[in-house]
Amino acid sequence: MSATDSVVFLANYPLRAHNTFGFDVRARLACRIERPEQFALAARDARAAGMRTLVLGSGSNIVFTDDFDGLAMIVELTGKRLVREDDEAWYVRAHAGENWHAFVAWTLSMGWPGLENLALIPGTVGAAPIQNIGAYGLEMCERFASLEAVELATGARAEFDANACRFGYRDSVFKREGRERFAIVSVTFRLPKAWTPRVDYADLARELDARGVAPTPQAVFDAVVAVRRAKLPDPLVLGNAGSFFKNPVVDASTLEALRESSPDIVAYRQADGRAKLAAGWLIDRCGWKGRALGAAAVHERQALVLVNRGGATGADVLALARAIQADVRERFGVELEPEPLVI
Ligand code: EPU
Numbered sequence: 118m119s120a121t122d123s124v125v126f127l128a129n130y131p132l133r134a135h136n137t138f139g140f141d142v143r144a145r146l147a148c149r150i151e152r153p154e155q156f157a158l159a160a161r162d163a164r165a166a167g168m169r170t171l172v173l174g175s176g177s178n179i180v181f182t183d184d185f186d187g188l189a190m191i192v193e194l195t196g197k198r199l200v201r202e203d204d205e206a207w208y209v210r211a212h213a214g215e216n217w218h219a220f221v222a223w224t225l226s227m228g229w230p231g232l233e234n235l236a237l238i239p240g241t242v243g244a245a246p247i248q249n250i251g252a253y254g255l256e257m258c259e260r261f262a263s264l265e266a267v268e269l270a271t272g273a274r275a276e277f278d279a280n281a282c283r284f285g286y287r288d289s290v291f292k293r294e295g296r297e298r299f300a301i302v303s304v305t306f307r308l309p310k311a312w313t314p315r316v317d318y319a320d321l322a323r324e325l326d327a328r329g330v331a332p333t334p335q336a337v338f339d340a341v342v343a344v345r346r347a348k349l350p351d352p353l354v355l356g357n358a359g360s361f362f363k364n365p366v367v368d369a370s371t372l373e374a375l376r377e378s379s380p381d382i383v384a385y386r387q388a389d390g391r392a393k394l395a396a397g398w399l400i401d402r403c404g405w406k407g408r409a410l411g412a413a414a415v416h417e418r419q420a421l422v423l424v425n426r427g428g429a430t431g432a433d434v435l436a437l438a439r440a441i442q443a444d445v446r447e448r449f450g451v452e453l454e455p456e457p458l459v460i
């Protein structure tokens with residue numbers, strides 16, 4: 118085995134800087150993945166030792182309730198480039214360990230717009246397809262071309278197109294059957310040359326209006342950054358994992374019934390006739406905004422975001438989440454489903 122084929126294992130590895138909640142937990146073992154081949158090598162050794170594995174980007178969508186008794190594979194695959202261009206689109210590929218926001222900013226600086234609505238989302242490129250990140254009227258799947266993954270058990274490389282990824286709202290095959298099976302190596306985006314601004318989302322439209330500027334890609338990017346900074350806590354300052362719950366989708370008759378008792382409920386009609394409820398509104402209405410349970414709290418400006426005020430554990434955050442779920446269930450009869458992965 119040559120040196121470049123090997124993996125360095127680190128014992129009792131601190132994960133505090135590898136999860137945006139800032140929980141002070143450790144992994145029994147950790148390794149850095151700097152080349153795709155290392156995924157299967159590391160997974161093989163973990164298997165031989167009877168240990169489970171966890172592929173970790175920057176930990177922006179994860180809640181550790183305890184130390185991780187397994188091997189954490191920290192993805193540090195970098196590199197990004199234009200792989201193809203035709204009359205209709207640019208195809209841009211980035212490795213999984215690239216920072217998402219820096220990647221979005223880079224595509225704009227290169228003159229390839231299309232991802233600007235997804236500016237400032239914490240996390241890595243490789244994590245983006247797992248939960249099909251979305252914000253301000255755009256979901257990642259709308260700009261997705263394909264991804265390359267490696268099957269951990271065999272080391273085989275596999276290409277996934279959008280169909281194979283089975284994208285849904287904050288969902289993909291990698292959150293389900295593919296979860297412990299594949300690691301994402303790189304993602305290729307298709308950025309259409311016929312660019313049109315996506316500025317229907319109320320907060321974004323208001324911000325652009327207030328700025329009185331034409332909606333160029335850079336103006337949309339700047340406005341998204343400003344809106345996010347105003348509402349969402351910076352994980353480096355206040356630990357969090359973005360929205361803690363998905364916005365629940367209910368059928369039309371449920372929405373009608375809810376409207377009877379809560380005429381001002383915030384809901385968005387879906388193409389299939391169902392409605393997506395603003396979970397932040399439901400939580401807010403239950404009086405949870407800004408409230409704390411120990412060191413875990415509900416963010417003051419966005420009730421959908423749970424935060425670590427300092428020294429909270431994953432168990433504290435889960436206890437808070439359960440209390441919120443119980444209240445929302447009792448008051449509205451609606452079930453809130455957590456968005457981050459709980460380990
Ligand atoms: N609202 C309240 N009180 C609150 C929060 C929200 O009443 O404390 C109501 C307001 O009426 C507001 C509406 O809910 O207009 C929607 O709130 P917001 O625009 O902040 O969006 P969201 O539905 O709460 C979703 C995503 C965010 C994404 C924003 C913008 C999910 C689970 N969350 O939040 O994504 O940034 O839309 O597109 O879909 C994430 O996934 O981590 C995330 C931050």
